[in-house]
Amino acid sequence: MNIKLNIWRQKNAKAKGRFVKYTLEDVSPEMSFLEMMDALNTKLIVQGGEPVAFESDCREGICGCCSLYINGHPHGPGEKITTCELHMRSFNDGGTITVEPWRAKAFPVVKDLIVDRNAFDKIMAAGGFISINAGSAQDSNAVLVRKDKADEVFDSASCIGCGACVAACKNASAMLFVSAKVSQFALLPQGRVEAKQRVQRMIAKMDELGFGNCTNTYACEAECPKGIKITNIARMNREFIGAKVGAQKAV
Numbered sequence: 001m002n003i004k005l006n007i008w009r010q011k012n013a014k015a016k017g018r019f020v021k022y023t024l025e026d027v028s029p030e031m032s033f034l035e036m037m038d039a040l041n042t043k044l045i046v047q048g049g050e051p052v053a054f055e056s057d058c059r060e061g062i063c064g065c066c067s068l069y070i071n072g073h074p075h076g077p078g079e080k081i082t083t084c085e086l087h088m089r090s091f092n093d094g095g096t097i098t099v100e101p102w103r104a105k106a107f108p109v110v111k112d113l114i115v116d117r118n119a120f121d122k123i124m125a126a127g128g129f130i131s132i133n134a135g136s137a138q139d140s141n142a143v144l145v146r147k148d149k150a151d152e153v154f155d156s157a158s159c160i161g162c163g164a165c166v167a168a169c170k171n172a173s174a175m176l177f178v179s180a181k182v183s184q185f186a187l188l189p190q191g192r193v194e195a196k197q198r199v200q201r202m203i204a205k206m207d208e209l210g211f212g213n214c215t216n217t218y219a220c221e222a223e224c225p226k227g228i229k230i231t232n233i234a235r236m237n238r239e240f241i242g243a244k245v246g247a248q249k250a251v
Contacts, residue, residue: 001027001088004096005040007052013108013116019098029089033076034059034066036088053112059084061225064162068113069100074164074223082162082225102163104172105210119209120161120177127201128181132193149187156183158226165220165228171212176220178206179236180228186239196243203240 002025010017024040031039034056041051057065066083070076076086091097099113107115145153157180165176182199185191191198214233221230 001029001091001093003027003036003088003091003094006096006098007113008100009052009112010101010109012111017109027088029087031088032059032084033068033070033086033088034084053110053114055114056084061085062160064160064225067102067115067117067162067164067167069102069167071098074102074167075162075225080225080227082160085225102167104163104166106172106174107163107166115163117161117163119211120163120174122209123174123178123202123205124181126205127194127198128185130185130190130194132190143189145188153184153187156180156187156228156232159184159224159228160226162225164223164225166211168219168223169212169214170217170219171215173214173220174206174209174211175214175233175236176224176228176230178202179232182236182239183232186235195239196246199236199239200243203236 002023005022005024006019007022008017009020022040022044024036024043027036027039034054037052037054044051054068055065057063059066061082061084064082066075068075068083070083070086075081075083077090078086101107101109101113102115102117104115106119107117110116159177159180161177163174163177166172166174182202185198186195216230218230221228
């Protein structure tokens with residue numbers, strides 16, 4: 001395969017970025033997208049150029065670091081895959097591939113295709129944890145959890161925090177991510193103890209960091225590599241309203 005690349009280059013968060021065109025020959029259809037990027041960088045280095053900065057770690061669809069906006073889609077044209085799971089056979093020989101970083105105020109560009117997603121860590125630090133003393137590990141049957149609830153918890157906890165939901169949303173909303181993290185605790189008895197404080201603190205931090213609001217376009221669910229459902233947002237809203245009403249009654 002011979003491909004044309006239109007890649008966003010930006011020195012740092014304050015610099016003005018621009019698209020730069022490259023060509024790459026003899027690309028194997030079996031290459032992963034990141035292997036293709038490695039081949040491009042090898043070519044640039046040999047030619048004395050500056051390699052394209054992009055992030056990756058596990059390359060197994062687990063860590064979410066490989067987040068790239070490819071041809072108008074977070075993680076590219078595939079369904080329920082991360083960029084590292086995308087292969088070049090998904091593109092046409094001789095075609096042009098446009099690669100950009102996530103576009104969101106809360107995700108400033110570090111360099112080229114790398115953005116700072118520390119905002120997600122700050123949201124988790126605000127309330128995405130259980131701080132009560134739960135003691136040592138109990139027998140698996142000691143705390144009963146319904147099978148359907150356990151399945152929902154697992155589905156919510158499968159969110160890898162890549163930020164595709166933010167990149168897909170026209171408002172750069174982080175509500176799918178936040179609601180998934182709220183849900184993974186709200187559905188378990190251990191998480192109910194701090195449920196009211198958790199949802200209020202996480203939403204407050206999300207708003208503080210500059211993420212937008214949800215307008216129910218479902219783009220986040222459609223582009224999520226782990227298939228996180230938008231029903232989590234409805235659950236988070238119920239948790240938030242319940243916590244607010246409870247706080248007003250207490251006053």
